[in-house]
Amino acid sequence: AKLLLLHGPNLNLLGTREPGIYGSTTLAQIDEAARAQCAAAGCGFDSLQSNHEGELVERIHQALADKVDLIVINPAAFTHTSVALRDALAGVSIPFIEVHLSNPHARETFRHHSYLSDLAQGVICGFGADSYTLALEAALMRLNGTPA
Numbered sequence: 001a002k003l004l005l006l007h008g009p010n011l012n013l014l015g016t017r018e019p020g021i022y023g024s025t026t027l028a029q030i031d032e033a034a035r036a037q038c039a040a041a042g043c044g045f046d047s048l049q050s051n052h053e054g055e056l057v058e059r060i061h062q063a064l065a066d067k068v069d070l071i072v073i074n075p076a077a078f079t080h081t082s083v084a085l086r087d088a089l090a091g092v093s094i095p096f097i098e099v100h101l102s103n104p105h106a107r108e109t110f111r112h113h114s115y116l117s118d119l120a121q122g123v124i125c126g127f128g129a130d131s132y133t134l135a136l137e138a139a140l141m142r143l144n145g146t147p148a
């Protein structure tokens with residue numbers, strides 16, 4: 001099986017970006033842990049961080065040709081703005097899990113709505129970098145035929 005991990009805008013700054021909200025783990029550390037978690041489960045892994053909506057849309061399209069089985073995505077600010085990402089994920093029909101480091105529901109009102117959540121297999125938020133570990137765990141259970 002093949003898993004694709006996508007990170008939206010500003011997540012390249014993890015480690016130094018508002019550490020009180022997002023923690024001190026870097027994106028490289030998150031990707032490394034995710035890669036190891038997939039390898040241990042015999043699952044293929046690829047990841048991309050982009051600050052550009054169109055680049056994420058195109059990577060989602062490419063996931064079809066790459067035969068990606070499941071996408072784990074932290075859409076970051078695009079969560080709250082992007083019909084294009086929603087349509088891309090719906091368009092390729094690849095199941096996805098939405099993940100956030102913080103708990104957007106405990107924050108500003110404009111973060112309470114997600115354009116993706118109702119299409120997602122599930123949403124994991126509020127556990128810092130552990131949100132990714134938990135999302136990957138759920139993803140790998142599904143890919144290995146043990147529904148979470």
Ligand code: DQA
Binds near residue numbers: 076077079099102103
């Ligand atoms: C985030 C939450 C979003 O509201 C915010 O725009 C981000 C990060 C998170 O992981 O907590 O950039 O997706």
